[in-house]
Amino acid sequence: MSKLITLLHDVPLFQDLSVAELETIVPLFVERKFKKGTILFFEGDAGEEFYLIHSGVVKIYRIDNSKEIILSLFREGDFFGEMSLVQKGLKRSATAETLEACSLYTLMRSDFQQFMERSPRLCLKLMEVTMERLRKANEKIYDLTFLDVRTRTIKTICRLAEEYGQPKAGGMFIDMKLTHQQLANMVGTVRESVTKVLQELQEDEHIAIDKKHILIKDIQAMKKQIY
Numbered sequence: 001m002s003k004l005i006t007l008l009h010d011v012p013l014f015q016d017l018s019v020a021e022l023e024t025i026v027p028l029f030v031e032r033k034f035k036k037g038t039i040l041f042f043e044g045d046a047g048e049e050f051y052l053i054h055s056g057v058v059k060i061y062r063i064d065n066s067k068e069i070i071l072s073l074f075r076e077g078d079f080f081g082e083m084s085l086v087q088k089g090l091k092r093s094a095t096a097e098t099l100e101a102c103s104l105y106t107l108m109r110s111d112f113q114q115f116m117e118r119s120p121r122l123c124l125k126l127m128e129v130t131m132e133r134l135r136k137a138n139e140k141i142y143d144l145t146f147l148d149v150r151t152r153t154i155k156t157i158c159r160l161a162e163e164y165g166q167p168k169a170g171g172m173f174i175d176m177k178l179t180h181q182q183l184a185n186m187v188g189t190v191r192e193s194v195t196k197v198l199q200e201l202q203e204d205e206h207i208a209i210d211k212k213h214i215l216i217k218d219i220q221a222m223k224k225q226i227y
């Protein structure tokens, strides 16, 4: 349990909770481990649990006729699965799948709801995170409507660098293994188009790719291409 308390202290959603509130909620979480490639739930399923990531990466996506669009990637400290829990009868709005072996903490729907009813602080935090996710979703709608594939690809790489980037000799290293297909599913295009843009970016020495990891050599120079 102590590792959960440490995790909760670092998770913005739970940071403002009092010690008493934390002590109430911690025993309700159940730790579960999942292998890479496990579907946690499908879009349209009944929502039964709230998920908090202790380790690993989870992909949230929708699929249509085998075409996939990635809505978000979540990692340690992120939560998901809350949308279908806030109101009775709502179904899962997207599918969740582990991209790596994952350790997740789950909270049952009834516990999550009871805690929301009792804790205005948690509700406010949840609203803050939801607004931030809505802002990102709006940005994505704009990008898909107005921007070409090259610009969208560069923007996606820059966003990944902001969220998962680590400064490294020679640039900014994105600490996440991504295939061209996964990147294409984030950008909203076909794999061939993303491969072409990545090749151009490598030829122009903006990025280097090593074992599915992207290194951005000069993040400011990359950003200059889009803004």
Ligand SMILES: Nc1ncnc2c1ncn2[C@@H]1O[C@@H]2COP(=O)(O)O[C@H]2[C@H]1O
Binding pocket: 047, 060, 071, 072, 079, 080, 081, 082, 083, 084, 085, 091, 092, 093, 094, 095, 096, 133, 137
């Ligand atoms: N656009 C989005 N951005 C980030 N997370 C999302 C988005 N859409 C759905 N999710 C998450 O994916 C989950 C799918 O199940 P739920 O609808 O229960 O809750 C959802 C959210 O936690």
